[in-house]
Amino acid sequence: MGDSAKDSSAGICFKRSTKLGFAFWLPAAWIVFVAFCGVSANLWGLPEPDLMDWNNPAAVPGTKGNILILEQSGEGVERLYIHLLGTDTLGRDIVSRLAYGARVSLAVGLIAPGIGLVLGGILGMFAGFYRGRLGAIIVGTMDAILAFPGLVLLLAITFYLGASVQNLIIALGILTVPAFCRVARANTLTFAEREFIQAARALGENEMSILIREILPNVIMPMIVYALLVVAFMIVIEGALSFLGLGVPSPTPSWGGMIAEGREVLEETPHVSMIPSFVMFLTVLSFNLIGDSLRGLRDTKEGQL
Amino acid sequence: MVVSMKFLGKKFLRLIAVVLAVTALTFLMVNFLPGDVAYEIAGPDAALEDVKAIQEELGLNKNVFIRYVSWLGHVVSGDFGKSFRTHRPVLDEIVSRLPVTIELLILAQFLALALAIPAGIISGYKAQTGIDRSLSSTAFAMISIPIFVLALVLIFVFALKLKWLPATGYTPISDGLWLNLRGFILPALSIALVEWVPLMRVLRSDMISTLKEDFILMARSKGLPVSHVLFRHALRPSSFTLITILGIQIGHLIGGALIIEIIFALPGIGRLFVSSIFARDFYMVQGCVLFIAVAYVIINFLVDVFYSVLDPRIRLEERNG
Numbered sequence: 001m002g003d004s005a006k007d008s009s010a011g012i013c014f015k016r017s018t019k020l021g022f023a024f025w026l027p028a029a030w031i032v033f034v035a036f037c038g039v040s041a042n043l044w045g046l047p048e049p050d051l052m053d054w055n056n057p058a059a060v061p062g063t064k065g066n067i068l069i070l071e072q073s074g075e076g077v078e079r080l081y082i083h084l085l086g087t088d089t090l091g092r093d094i095v096s097r098l099a100y101g102a103r104v105s106l107a108v109g110l111i112a113p114g115i116g117l118v119l120g121g122i123l124g125m126f127a128g129f130y131r132g133r134l135g136a137i138i139v140g141t142m143d144a145i146l147a148f149p150g151l152v153l154l155l156a157i158t159f160y161l162g163a164s165v166q167n168l169i170i171a172l173g174i175l176t177v178p179a180f181c182r183v184a185r186a187n188t189l190t191f192a193e194r195e196f197i198q199a200a201r202a203l204g205e206n207e208m209s210i211l212i213r214e215i216l217p218n219v220i221m222p223m224i225v226y227a228l229l230v231v232a233f234m235i236v237i238e239g240a241l242s243f244l245g246l247g248v249p250s251p252t253p254s255w256g257g258m259i260a261e262g263r264e265v266l267e268e269t270p271h272v273s274m275i276p277s278f279v280m281f282l283t284v285l286s287f288n289l290i291g292d293s294l295r296g297l298r299d300t301k302e303g304q305l
Numbered sequence: 306m307v308v309s310m311k312f313l314g315k316k317f318l319r320l321i322a323v324v325l326a327v328t329a330l331t332f333l334m335v336n337f338l339p340g341d342v343a344y345e346i347a348g349p350d351a352a353l354e355d356v357k358a359i360q361e362e363l364g365l366n367k368n369v370f371i372r373y374v375s376w377l378g379h380v381v382s383g384d385f386g387k388s389f390r391t392h393r394p395v396l397d398e399i400v401s402r403l404p405v406t407i408e409l410l411i412l413a414q415f416l417a418l419a420l421a422i423p424a425g426i427i428s429g430y431k432a433q434t435g436i437d438r439s440l441s442s443t444a445f446a447m448i449s450i451p452i453f454v455l456a457l458v459l460i461f462v463f464a465l466k467l468k469w470l471p472a473t474g475y476t477p478i479s480d481g482l483w484l485n486l487r488g489f490i491l492p493a494l495s496i497a498l499v500e501w502v503p504l505m506r507v508l509r510s511d512m513i514s515t516l517k518e519d520f521i522l523m524a525r526s527k528g529l530p531v532s533h534v535l536f537r538h539a540l541r542p543s544s545f546t547l548i549t550i551l552g553i554q555i556g557h558l559i560g561g562a563l564i565i566e567i568i569f570a571l572p573g574i575g576r577l578f579v580s581s582i583f584a585r586d587f588y589m590v591q592g593c594v595l596f597i598a599v600a601y602v603i604i605n606f607l608v609d610v611f612y613s614v615l616d617p618r619i620r621l622e623e624r625n626g
Binding site for chain 2: 149152159284
């Protein structure tokens with residue numbers, strides 16, 4: 001898995017400008033929009049994501065339908081509702097499922113790399129700072145994990161742990177640790193022998209505080225830039241697992257699951273699959289573009305580790 | 306030669322170590338994670354005695370380390386256990402699926418190279434121009450498309466709308482090479498359209514630096530045609546990184562092939578693996594993980610060795626470092 005995250009980091013930047021342009025702000029706006037939709041999904045009177053409109057299965061965008069809304073009194077009331085992006089094969093509103101699905105995609109996409117960032121960062125900094133036996137053990141363990149093709153290891157972990165959002169996040173988090181560890185180690189190595197570290201040593205600072213106060217601030221930026229590219233990859237992986245039916249268990253809406261459900265009617269009503277596909281593509285592209293812009297801004301070779 | 310033997314020996318020892326670690330991890334997955342295999346085999350209604358009997362039969366009540374060593378002994382002699390589902394030996398089942406997966410991987414890598422080499426050369430030669438920019442932007446967009454989405458789009462366009470190629474299904478090679486290949490075109494293309502991007506990128510940047518060399522200027526000034534200079538003179542020295550990436554990519558490729566085999570209903574290892582997961586066929590899952598991981602480690606080892614044969618600098622670095 002580290003491989004592909006690395007691939008996407010070997011980005012294309014023609015002009016290394018010092019300002020963030022459209023290639024940063026437009027994708028950033030999209031991510032904020034998706035995150036906002038996900039967080040506030042339950043606030044705008046959208047039908048529940050698993051509410052079925054039996055009269056309108058796989059309806060085209062803009063179809064008018066009747067949905068049952070639960071009033072605050074607890075009574076169900078039929079209400080006219082326009083399915084802006086149509087419905088899926090079971091008549092569930094696509095807008096609503098996209099918004100609720102964003103929760104899963106972003107939760108997995110943001111928390112899993114967070115776990116990798118923290119664990120991998122700590123291990124990598126130790127491995128880079130203590131280059132003796134401890135460093136060798138850490139590097140060796142990480143190499144063993146990297147020896148598994150990512151998706152295979154992930155499927156194995158979710159198979160034995162059972163599929164749920166929580167387990168998925170843990171498994172994906174573990175999977176990203178080696179890559180983060182490498183980035184942190186390589187960056188630590190470049191700083192460990194620098195003069196300011198020697199100065200801190202000469203001043204009698206202990207090693208723990210050198211690691212935290214001197215090295216961490218220098219290592220954290222390249223790690224965060226790298227994390228953005230991992231986020232994009234995590235969203236794809238979560239999508240792939242849900243697509244295979246091994247990720248987020250149904251009926252929780254997830255983009256990958258929506259794409260898979262639309263496969264049956266791909267010929268007659270392609271929008272059922274294609275709308276979530278497009279949303280996922282835009283989100284992944286956005287994270288890649290943001291990561292690439294930030295990397296271009298830093299203008300160093302560190303991003304290519 | 307002495308140096309290279311020593312170098313190979315060191316690499317080989319590392320290979321053995323990683324393979325051992327991989328087997329240990331695979332073994333531990335079945336043994337330490339929640340849910341005892343014996344309960345799983347016996348089913349939800351089984352009596353405690355049945356579960357005990359199965360534990361006894363599988364040797365689950367012995368020390369973990371002893372079990373690992375005896376399991377490893379079986380694995381080395383080719384005994385991966387039997388599938389709960391089909392009662393066939395796991396290894397036989399895997400080997401019988403192998404040709405499909407290998408054919409898919411080779412075709413995909415071939416198509417990826419067929420896209421990446423011309424695109425990389427043109428991009429490098431015309432660096433910073435409109436052609437380069439549009440090629441690179443296309444590549445950037447392509448790598449953001451999830452592989453299963455790409456596969457669905459290809460199916461939609463080429464199988465459902467244009468009806469040029471079959472959407473799913475596998476025809477054995479014995480029924481005719483063309484029929485067999487037809488079924489592989491869309492699956493291989495789905496993988497290739499994602500995988501060509503990193504290949505093209507490294508070739509482009511290596512090409513740019515090679516084209517600045519004096520021998521290229523020399524070739525040009527002799528009046529050789531541009532295409533001759535690009536393909537004959539510049540491509541070879543620019544392809545070292547490309548070959549490394551080809552090796553690194555294999556892990557990614559295997560993951561991609563797994564999803565693609567399911568979408569296109571190709572009876573390869575990936576499909577066997579995922580269907581065994583659904584059937585909770587423990588030994589089959591374990592066998593697949595082990596087989597894929599070991600194959601992956603060995604391929605990486607071979608790529609490493611091959612690369613050091615091509616580029617002597619690597620051997621020297623290893624010796625000095």
